[in-house]
Amino acid sequence: MGAVKTKRMPRAVREQQMLDAAVQIFGQRGYMAASMDDIAELAGVSKPLVYLYLNSKDDLFTACIRREATALLAAVRLGVVPELPADRQLWDGLLAFFTHTAGHPDAWRVLHLHARTHGERFAAEVTALRAEIVAFVTGLIAAAARDAHRDPDLPEREVAGLAEALVGAAESLAAWANATPGVTARQTTATLMNFAWAGLGSLMEGRQWTPPPPDQP
Amino acid sequence: MGAVKTKRMPRAVREQQMLDAAVQIFGQRGYMAASMDDIAELAGVSKPLVYLYLNSKDDLFTACIRREATALLAAVRLGVVPELPADRQLWDGLLAFFTHTAGHPDAWRVLHLHARTHGERFAAEVTALRAEIVAFVTGLIAAAARDAHRDPDLPEREVAGLAEALVGAAESLAAWANATPGVTARQTTATLMNFAWAGLGSLMEGRQWTPPPPDQP
Numbered sequence: 550m551g552a553v554k555t556k557r558m559p560r561a562v563r564e565q566q567m568l569d570a571a572v573q574i575f576g577q578r579g580y581m582a583a584s585m586d587d588i589a590e591l592a593g594v595s596k597p598l599v600y601l602y603l604n605s606k607d608d609l610f611t612a613c614i615r616r617e618a619t620a621l622l623a624a625v626r627l628g629v630v631p632e633l634p635a636d637r638q639l640w641d642g643l644l645a646f647f648t649h650t651a652g653h654p655d656a657w658r659v660l661h662l663h664a665r666t667h668g669e670r671f672a673a674e675v676t677a678l679r680a681e682i683v684a685f686v687t688g689l690i691a692a693a694a695r696d697a698h699r700d701p702d703l704p705e706r707e708v709a710g711l712a713e714a715l716v717g718a719a720e721s722l723a724a725w726a727n728a729t730p731g732v733t734a735r736q737t738t739a740t741l742m743n744f745a746w747a748g749l750g751s752l753m754e755g756r757q758w759t760p761p762p763p764d765q766p
Numbered sequence: 767m768g769a770v771k772t773k774r775m776p777r778a779v780r781e782q783q784m785l786d787a788a789v790q791i792f793g794q795r796g797y798m799a800a801s802m803d804d805i806a807e808l809a810g811v812s813k814p815l816v817y818l819y820l821n822s823k824d825d826l827f828t829a830c831i832r833r834e835a836t837a838l839l840a841a842v843r844l845g846v847v848p849e850l851p852a853d854r855q856l857w858d859g860l861l862a863f864f865t866h867t868a869g870h871p872d873a874w875r876v877l878h879l880h881a882r883t884h885g886e887r888f889a890a891e892v893t894a895l896r897a898e899i900v901a902f903v904t905g906l907i908a909a910a911a912r913d914a915h916r917d918p919d920l921p922e923r924e925v926a927g928l929a930e931a932l933v934g935a936a937e938s939l940a941a942w943a944n945a946t947p948g949v950t951a952r953q954t955t956a957t958l959m960n961f962a963w964a965g966l967g968s969l970m971e972g973r974q975w976t977p978p979p980p981d982q983p
Contacts, residue, residue, distance in 0.1 A: 579886060637978065662889075665882050669796060672883045706949065710957040713942040714935035721934020722927060732923065740927040744962060761854065 564602050567592045572613045576655025580667045614664045617656040618678035624649040636746055643741055647734035650723040661724055687712040781819050784809045789830045793872025797884040831881045834873040835895035841866040853963055860958055864951040867940040878941055904929040
């Protein structure tokens with residue numbers, strides 16, 4: 550291990566090792582309980598080198614959030630083939646999302662849990678990621694509505710609301726799946742598709758659930 | 767105003783006034799930016815009295831979270847009539863939820879946003895509320911599955927996943943609705959029912975969305 554430690558490496562490689570260690574420690578222990586000593590030790594570098602490269606615990610945490618947010622968004626985008634039918638695109642996007650969150654549980658805990666519970670600066674980083682994912686899903690739902698040719702005028706506001714609902718459902722399910730032993734990404738995706746697609750699919754075809762009249766008790 | 771300030775009131779009433787003011791200030795400014803001076807002024811009491819009754823800013827914030835979590839949960843429970851059909855129960859529960867979050871936007875910001883972004887102690891309070899709501903929704907979905915008599919054996923794990931998805935979708939939509947001018951609680955409820963019910967309804971009747979085979983690209 551000493552040999553590995555002292556090997557000369559490009560700064561970019563060292564930084565990624567530090568971030569790997571930081572995501573693991575932050576994800577498993579939370580921001581407050583994570584120590585820079587433990588992160589340096591896990592990364593196989595000295596603590597001063599971590600400070601030299603990443604500046605502070607705050608900056609290190611921010612760098613973790615940004616790297617993991619970018620990776621998650623890239624995974625979802627890569628999973629979707631724009632030429633395929635809308636339900637297949639949704640399936641592929643959700644499968645990519647749940648595969649990534651299941652494969653990187655510490656990263657998901659950083660993004661979904663810890664980044665939101667330690668102040669407005671970190672929360673803002675995650676909000677930016679979320680806005681990108683919602684915009685992506687909104688485009689997907691809007692495209693699906695146009696493809697269906699039945700409700701090309703599905704109101705913009707309704708589409709925005711549906712995208713919010715879908716993203717909220719996916720976030721919630723990812724946390725649940727990672728905390729529930731034996732649930733695969735494929736099963737989680739199937740649960741959300743079963744929940745969402747028949748509903749979305751009906752909407753696209755102009756079939757709506759009819760609410761009771763407002764004045765009825 | 768001086769007359770109101772100096773009027774003798776039972777401690778319980780004064781405490782509720784302080785909590786009303788605190789929820790408003792915490793909700794609009796966040797935990798860090800909220801000042802005890804402003805909360806005392808808005809409540810029409812002296813700052814020492816706030817400390818005497820509620821002890822500290824942390825304890826005041828915790829008291830706000832508990833009061834508002836209890837009120838939200840009570841509103842949802844009260845909205846649902848157990849004898850009605852499953853889709854009507856879901857509609858009523860969601861309408862009660864969105865009516866409450868729309869009518870108490872500061873309280874919802876405290877619960878959904880601020881309580882989760884300022885440390886693990888506050889986050890744990892909200893997690894407890896969320897667990898109760900998920901348990902309530904799980905019961906509702908399980909009952910609906912039994913009522914439908916078509917899939918009485920809908921796996922427990924699937925029901926738990928569906929409840930997580932639904933609660934996550936509702937949380938996400940409530941934040942979006944409160945940030946989007948002109949959206950009513952009824953419209954938000956209709957959006958989520960349209961998204962969810964046809965999907966849930968299909969599942970209850972044993973109709974599932976069929977995923978592509980795993981080995982296919």
